[in-house]
Amino acid sequence: MSEKNREGKRAARDRLAEERERQKSRDKQRRVLIVSAAVVGVLALAAVAGLVAANSGDDKETSGPLSAPKGASGEDQLAIPVGKESAKSTLTIWEDFRCPACKQFEDTYRKTIHELTDKGQLKVEYHLATIIDGNMGGSGSLRAANAAACAQDAGKFTPYHDVLFTNQPPETDDAFSKNSKLIELAGGVDGLVTDTFKKCVDDGKHDSWADKSNKAFQEAGLQGTPSVLLDGKNIFGDQKNPLTPAKLKAKVEEANKG
Template identity: 45%
Template sequence: MSDKNREGKRSARERMLEERAEQEARAKRKKKLVVGGAVVAVIAAAVVIGVVVQNQRSKPETPTAAPAGTIGDKNLIIPVGAANAPSTLTVYEDPRCPACGAFERTFSPTIDQLEDAGKVFVNYHIVSFIDRSLGGNGSKYGANALGCAQNAGHFRDYHDVLYRNQPGETEDTFGTKQTLIDLGKQVPGLDNPEFRSCVDTNRFGGWVSAVQQDFDKSGFKSTPTVLLNGQPIYPKKGDEQISTDNLVKWVDEANQGKQLGTPGPHGQSPAPTSTAAEPNTSPTP
């Protein structure tokens, strides 16, 4: 074979290799573009979903009706005890939360005594996020029923009854309104047409949603969240574990040298001077 022919074959082979290399490079560039586009699409979709979820969680809502005697911004807090007590105990809890049930069954007698002695003003935030996690309506309907009991002036007693009869977290027993109505029969003076209608129509459903939205923005992540004068004390305060004895001790230490408050009957706060919003009596599923 002549040198000229060998050179021609070598050039053809080199051109073929160059073309193949260029094809592979184009294929790689195309693959990167496709993968990159897919990643961008996934990120964009995630951003859209995130915005939608955040909007659902943070959408501002002003309740059309709030239980009588509620306090704070938009009347989202149920107060118990003397408003002029020297210390404030803040409690965030969900009716379906088992840890809240355990907390209440252990501490509610002690808290009741502290309220009755004018030592603490208790502010309850009744949240309802467990329904979002497990499905059902027990948190929302239970919170509404507690609002109905507050509206009737029997919050503390009904609150204690509700937690004494709390079902398991995954059981949506409180999602049946009749169960909540029947529990009202254990509270003297609460079982009446007004309370039954309030529970059955979910009268304070908008208020319940507003309380939960406020919790979403609070920075707290779990229930029960318990604060004494703004400082966390559950499950412990500093290095000390919470107990009934420690709770009394912490309150007494905080109140040292201060005048005690004057609660109303059964720890209820004095009747408000302002009138609550007119209730929305249209049924809510």
């Protein structure tokens, strides 16, 4: 065999070996891609499952029978009334005990509202929402709403309502999720802390009622908490003509003339 033929065969073998190596490399890359795709697929499924679980948690309804607090009024007994029934004007307030804007509203208007209700010029219907639990996570809005309903059972809603807002934790601090904290704060209301009240709080007696109240808030199409309506007309949140305690008093006096 000539030298030229031998060199030609060696070159062919070398090319064949190189092609085999390239093929091995391609096969390896293909296996890596297949494995990576499988991993991504598993992670995607896990993410979807997590999203579904998260959404399911947001929509989860509180279990247990619906138990409205004593004296609750209005449609489905979702309002807690304060003041004399004979009052001509009605102030409807939607609040969340974890809502900072609600605390600001209460700090600003509490004295005026108490004055008007004590004089028989105004009755108030409180509606409780739990939107901060949904926005920030946790259960403090629900637990506080239940505890406030328990205070209503004892005829002490107003002072306990005021204590909760006065002692409201920062929005990101879910301190109200602890029943022990809610019972501790109830100590600031004379005669509220009884075995009956503590059992009501710990058992979540009014959880389903609070859950239904929150759904009513969502279905009402309100912009947020607090929402404040005087005889059905929204009087709070107008930045061009902001409400003041004096304006609230004037609006009630004017409404009572009609």
